[in-house]
Amino acid sequence: MAPLIRIGTRRSALALAQSGMMQRAIAAAMDLTLEQVVLVEIVTTGDRIQDRRLMEVGGKALFTKEIEEALLDGRIDIAVHSMKDVPAEQPPGLTLAAIPEREDARDAFISRDWDSFDALPHGARLGTASLRRQAQALALRPDLQIEMLRGNIDTRLRRAADGEFDAILLASAGLNRLGRTEAVREYLSLDAFLPAPGQGALALQTREGDTDHAWVAALNHADTALAIAAERGAMVALEGSCRTAVGAHAILDNDHLTLTTEMLAPDGTARWRRAGTLGVVEGEAAARTLGEQLGHQVHLAAGDQTLPG
Numbered sequence: 001m002a003p004l005i006r007i008g009t010r011r012s013a014l015a016l017a018q019s020g021m022m023q024r025a026i027a028a029a030m031d032l033t034l035e036q037v038v039l040v041e042i043v044t045t046g047d048r049i050q051d052r053r054l055m056e057v058g059g060k061a062l063f064t065k066e067i068e069e070a071l072l073d074g075r076i077d078i079a080v081h082s083m084k085d086v087p088a089e090q091p092p093g094l095t096l097a098a099i100p101e102r103e104d105a106r107d108a109f110i111s112r113d114w115d116s117f118d119a120l121p122h123g124a125r126l127g128t129a130s131l132r133r134q135a136q137a138l139a140l141r142p143d144l145q146i147e148m149l150r151g152n153i154d155t156r157l158r159r160a161a162d163g164e165f166d167a168i169l170l171a172s173a174g175l176n177r178l179g180r181t182e183a184v185r186e187y188l189s190l191d192a193f194l195p196a197p198g199q200g201a202l203a204l205q206t207r208e209g210d211t212d213h214a215w216v217a218a219l220n221h222a223d224t225a226l227a228i229a230a231e232r233g234a235m236v237a238l239e240g241s242c243r244t245a246v247g248a249h250a251i252l253d254n255d256h257l258t259l260t261t262e263m264l265a266p267d268g269t270a271r272w273r274r275a276g277t278l279g280v281v282e283g284e285a286a287a288r289t290l291g292e293q294l295g296h297q298v299h300l301a302a303g304d305q306t307l308p309g
């Protein structure tokens, strides 16, 4: 039988693991087979050009552009993205139709030789490509040597296993989804390593007004969506991108959501943080507003001081 639902995905192992999970979830929810719900692999500009300059030209959007074009052209019906990689604004005609339940949002410490972040010796080499993780690590340990770590997760893990770095930091969620949880030596605290907005969550993107695929909304997890609304509100106010060190994480506790957001100087010598709470019943628009307000306060406090010299 011809496929009924085509899911667009990047080709990386992580993207395939994530879209494969959604493929199985959709097939189960719709009582379809895996022949009827298929993955369509799409190579994005971001995958082709793994270069620092790329980030300065197009940033995050380069990892989603070709997939979004396929959606708009009707070559695929749904796209699965890491929420963390989804830009603040949706392109015209597209919408985030569902946010499934979030995985572990914490960052993970990976090292061949050391049990924990605190155990790293003076001047240890820490690999990361994230300005946020760099700043948070330096805030605790200004002696560390931060080194650029690029490539897919398998490559990064291999480089850590080879001892090319004393340690590296990665999102726990990605490691769990790839079945590489055993690589984690320590789960870093949400306080010291406040995660990136949306970390650990997925986003299901569809065409706006696509009534044929309106059922996607059934895969939405309300608590996760509420937390993400708050975190992305903060991200927007902080103009969060891969070039600024920004964290935002919301936690639900019974009927309350608590959002914490921060901005750091890239060298970790300054940190501006705000937290606020809201009743869950107030809903996603209020959560987004809370995020924007806290993000705005952080932005004002930080002023121009976080701009790279």
Ligand SMILES: NCc1[nH]cc(CCC(=O)O)c1CC(=O)O
Pocket (backbone or CB within 6 Å): 082, 083, 084, 085, 169, 170, 171, 173, 174, 198, 199, 200, 201, 202
């Ligand atoms: N920017 C890369 C990226 N996008 C999503 C994840 C991990 C999975 C997630 O956070 O949901 C990663 C890798 C990492 O940060 O270690």
